[in-house]
Amino acid sequence: MAVDYGALKKGGFMRQKQKNNFSLRLQVVGGTLTAENLKIIAEVAEKYGDGHVHLTSRQGVEIPFIKLDDIDEVKEELAKGDCHPGVCGPRVRTVTACQGSEICPSGNIDSYKIALELDKRYFARELPHKFKFGVTGCQNNCLKAEENDVGIKGAQIVNWKKEDCIMCGVCEKACREGAITIQNGNITLDEQKCNNCGRCVKSCPTDAWEGTPGFMVSFGGTFGNHISEGKSLLPVITSEEQLYRVTDAAIQFFDDYANPGERFKFTIDRVGVDKLEKVLKEAYNG
Amino acid sequence: MADYVIDERVDITDVVCPMTFVKAKVAMEELEIGQVLAITMNDGEPVQNVPRSFKEEGQQILKLIDNENGTYDLIVKKLED
Numbered sequence: 350m351a352v353d354y355g356a357l358k359k360g361g362f363m364r365q366k367q368k369n370n371f372s373l374r375l376q377v378v379g380g381t382l383t384a385e386n387l388k389i390i391a392e393v394a395e396k397y398g399d400g401h402v403h404l405t406s407r408q409g410v411e412i413p414f415i416k417l418d419d420i421d422e423v424k425e426e427l428a429k430g431d432c433h434p435g436v437c438g439p440r441v442r443t444v445t446a447c448q449g450s451e452i453c454p455s456g457n458i459d460s461y462k463i464a465l466e467l468d469k470r471y472f473a474r475e476l477p478h479k480f481k482f483g484v485t486g487c488q489n490n491c492l493k494a495e496e497n498d499v500g501i502k503g504a505q506i507v508n509w510k511k512e513d514c515i516m517c518g519v520c521e522k523a524c525r526e527g528a529i530t531i532q533n534g535n536i537t538l539d540e541q542k543c544n545n546c547g548r549c550v551k552s553c554p555t556d557a558w559e560g561t562p563g564f565m566v567s568f569g570g571t572f573g574n575h576i577s578e579g580k581s582l583l584p585v586i587t588s589e590e591q592l593y594r595v596t597d598a599a600i601q602f603f604d605d606y607a608n609p610g611e612r613f614k615f616t617i618d619r620v621g622v623d624k625l626e627k628v629l630k631e632a633y634n635g
Numbered sequence: 636m637a638d639y640v641i642d643e644r645v646d647i648t649d650v651v652c653p654m655t656f657v658k659a660k661v662a663m664e665e666l667e668i669g670q671v672l673a674i675t676m677n678d679g680e681p682v683q684n685v686p687r688s689f690k691e692e693g694q695q696i697l698k699l700i701d702n703e704n705g706t707y708d709l710i711v712k713k714l715e716d
Binding site: 454515517518519522523525548551552553554 | 682690
């Protein structure tokens, strides 16, 4: 019987140069694996592979040198450690994320939680071409949000409370955008300059800067054969509900308008950013 | 506004990140709770980051003074060991 490489690729088995050998891609969300996952991965790599694993550029794990005949057995073994094959091809890929606000002092949002929800909603959804989500917790952008078809970045909408301020001067220096000016016992925020990084909130010793966490979303990033930065088309999103309305709208737009084999960026360019913007704004406003 | 008395001083303008905060923190360890440390630091990365690092350590920032010579004095009261 002929080998259906397409079906294997869809199921995370990537054909290698070496005949009948496959690099098995696993489903990983936000680069997070449990010790239990790692143990079974190590066991499978030793028993069925050649004893090594590859960490992919998008926080995934692949176990190379899996033999064609062992594929079903390998899947069963991995399931014992709660590991499952990932995907490749024209569908929603691994959702990447930084550690976010649960771990990182700089995080404005719980990136991993958002990544889990995106994975639950969209992972492996069939589309005209590959579709990547990435979630980063703050402006440091460790997760490189704008590389993704849809990138999500944690933000803070900030507000100064005069009554709690001791005029220490820390926020004016902590702000890297020059958006904060202290003069004559008053602080002004230049909202045009503010990039919602939240450094004033994080550094203020008396919590006189209050921050409302939010999401900045970019659309149409791609970093392969063509390189293009995802564009921000909306104001800061302030609730998860609103965020998922927007991601639902973006992925549906791609599904509706993309030609087979066309990345989101090129669909946007061809169909028109105005059209996408209209759809996104409707979703944003609910 | 100057309702604090500086107990110790440390100059961290001779080191770079991440040693800036390390040197400041070592100096802070010598203090008793309630005492006040003045840390002289360079403009740029140290003044952007060191105050926040002390906040995260649970210490109380009282003031950041611009020495108008490219350095700043950060006044920190020790609240925690």
